[in-house]
Amino acid sequence: MTAASESSPLLPIADSPNESGAKKLSPTAFRIILGCLYANVFLASVDSTMVATLLGKMASDLDSQEHISWVATSYLLSCAAFQPLFGKISDVFGRKPVILFSTVCFFFGCLMSGVGDNLTYLIVGRMITGIGGGGFFTLATISVSDLVPTRERGLYQGYINIFFHAGSASGGVLAGIIDAYFGWKWAFLIQVPVCFITGLAVYLWFELPRKADANDDKTHWENFVSLDWTGAALLVTSLLSLMIISGTNGSELPVSSYRWKGLAAYTVVGFVAFYFWERKTDQPIIPVKMLHNQTILASSLNCWFTCMNMFSSLFYLPFYWTSVKNVSPLDCGYRLIPSSLLASFTSVFCGWMIKKTSRYRSLHILAGWCMFLGSGILYLSTKDDSSFRDSIISLPLRYGSASNITTILVAMISAVPQSEQALVTSIQYGFRSTGSTMGVSLASALMQYILRGTLDSNFDALKHVKLPDGWTAEMVKAAKLQALESPGYAFGDAIPAVIHNAIVSSYSTACHGVFLFLIGTGLASLICIYFTEENDLDKTK
Known part of the structure; x- marks a missing residue:
């Protein structure tokens, strides 16, 4: 019997069309394995949506609006x-x-994020949590690839996405309830016992033999040190540099300073060095040589722009509701439920359609247009929109991104021989993770840039109007600085209407700048889809 590759089923299911001599995995064992994987994906998804929903509240409580994006980007x-x-x-x-x-x-x-009392502690805790969340998502996809044939992966990826979007739908509501009764820190602490239970379930019941490998004659340590740690270091330091130059305000790190220019130069040099290093190393974390394949390149860039769009909208749509409309975290969670449920249904529907028809291009093109037009619809939102309109305004966008993510993986693995499918899965996750990180970082930088400029303009205009009774020019200046740190400051009882309007208008303009960014990434994703070729999924690679 031939050795299993990461892209072919490791253990055939009872009705799997693999070698008749292979050991079969019982349906019960198969369901237990999937249950463990789905539980982890659900937990990581709940965590991400909780943070997205509470981002504005955390910024206000910690007086760290300009740096609060690090809570998201450190995880990513x-x-x-x-x-x-x-x-x-x-x-x-x-x-x-x-x-x-x-x-x-x-x-x-999660424990560190919940017990910490400052932003630094929270950021470090989120970074540690991100290591675990990354493992949950990656191992779910890889383990499913071990178990099911290529044609059915879209369907099982859809099942994974059900739990991902179910977590997204419930995370916002749970965050709102927990914040209302216990405080936002308990949104992290409540995950600790749940994580212990899922870990115990994995320890007791998850049994999936390690695949055969050409390097089995080496020790674990020899295989471990042979991994592409240089590539990983170049990637993470380049992303960290990008986060610093995009996530700091002009007063702390001026664009004209040598430190900013040095970090910007390293960002460019680091990504270029990463590309050439990955070309020459034997075990690259992202095998960039395969990007010479048109479908792989187009799908990878599509995944990159899709994740930029998806994660930026995930974090900044609830932030818009909180900072512009004073919507509570609980109500933000309620408004996210319809789009999350639609995304769950979409993932399964697309997987089922791909399995039934062995075709995916029509679904792919429709997803691209929905994502692009959905981003435009989001830009048309106003602070006077009803809660019902808020609940449905992101439906086209969520359908597009959910469908796109499902079909991208199928397009990539169908474009290469079976022996190379594990490599393109690695490429997809590389572009997915870097796209989400860069998307949130760039969206944060854009929002901060527009927010500071608009606040300056709006407060300068107040010099030509009569100040509210009891307010001095110094108090107005202090209000502007406080508005930069706390998006909820405008909704304080003692804030005059003229100050309130200046702050809320600034946040609205800044958030709509992020929505313009979503339109750009949606358009880029749509263009990439037209360069993706459709391959016959019934053809044996």
């Missing part, structure tokens, strides 16, 4: 660094130990 940065490595590490040590390691990181990251 550690995901970007470790996601591409987890597949290869699990080849060395097995899937189960790596899932347990991810569970431990997630456990302690």
Whole structure:
């Protein structure tokens, strides 16, 4: 019997069309394995949506509006660094130990985020949590690829997305309820016992033999040190540099300063060095040589822009409701439910259609147009929109991104021989993790730039109007600085209407700048789809 590759089913199911002599996995064992994987994906998804919903509240409580995006990007940065490595590490040590390691990181990251009393502690905790979350998502996809044939992967990826979007739908509501009764820190602390339970379930019942490998004659340590740590270091330091130059305000790190220019130069040089290093190394974390394939390149860029769009909208749509409309975290969660449920249905529908028809191009093109037009619809939102309109305004966008993510993986693995499907899965996760990190970082930088400029303009205009009774020019200046740190400041009882309007208008303009960014990424994704070729999924690679 031939050795299993990460892209072919590791253990055939009872009705799998693999070699008749292969050991079969019982349906019960198959369901237990999937249950463990889906539980982890659900937990990581709940965590992400909780943070997105509470971002504005955390910024106000910690007086750190200009730096609050680091709570999101620190999580995404550690995901970007470790996601591409987890597949290869699990080849060395097995899937189960790596899932347990991810569970431990997630456990302690949530605990640290919940007990910390300052922004730095929270950011470090989120970074540790991101290592675990990255492992949950990566190992779910890889383990499913071990178990099911190519034609059915779209369907099972859809099942994974059900739990992802179910977590997204419930996370916002749970965050709002927890914040209302216990405070936002308990949104992290409540995940600690849940994480312990899922980790215990994995330890007791998750059994998936490590795949056969050409390097089985080497020790675990020799295989571990042979991983592409140089590539990982170049990637994470380049992303970190990008986060610093995009996530700091002009007063702390002026664009004209040598430090800013040095970091900007390193960002460019680091990404270029990463590309050339990945071309020459034997075990790249992102095998860039395969990007010479038109479909792989187009799909990778599509995944990049889609994740930029998806994660930026995930974080900044609730932030818009909070900072412009004074919507509570609980109400933000309620307004996210319809789009999350639609995304769950879409993932399964697309997977089922691909399995039934062995075709995906029509679904792909429709997804691209929905994402592009949905971003435009989001830009048309106003602070006077009803809660019902808020609940449905992101439906086209969520359909497009959910459908796109499902079909991208199918397009990529169908474009290469079966022996190379694990490599393109690695490429997809590399572009997915870097796209989400860069998307949130760039959206944050754009919002901060517009917010500062608009606040300056709006408050300068107040010099030509009569100030409210009891207010002096110094108080107005202090109000502007406070508005930069706390998006909820405008809704204080003692804030005059003229000050309130100046602040809310500034946040609205800044958030709409982010929505313009979503339109740009949606258009880029749509263009990439037209360069993606459709391959016959029934053809044996």
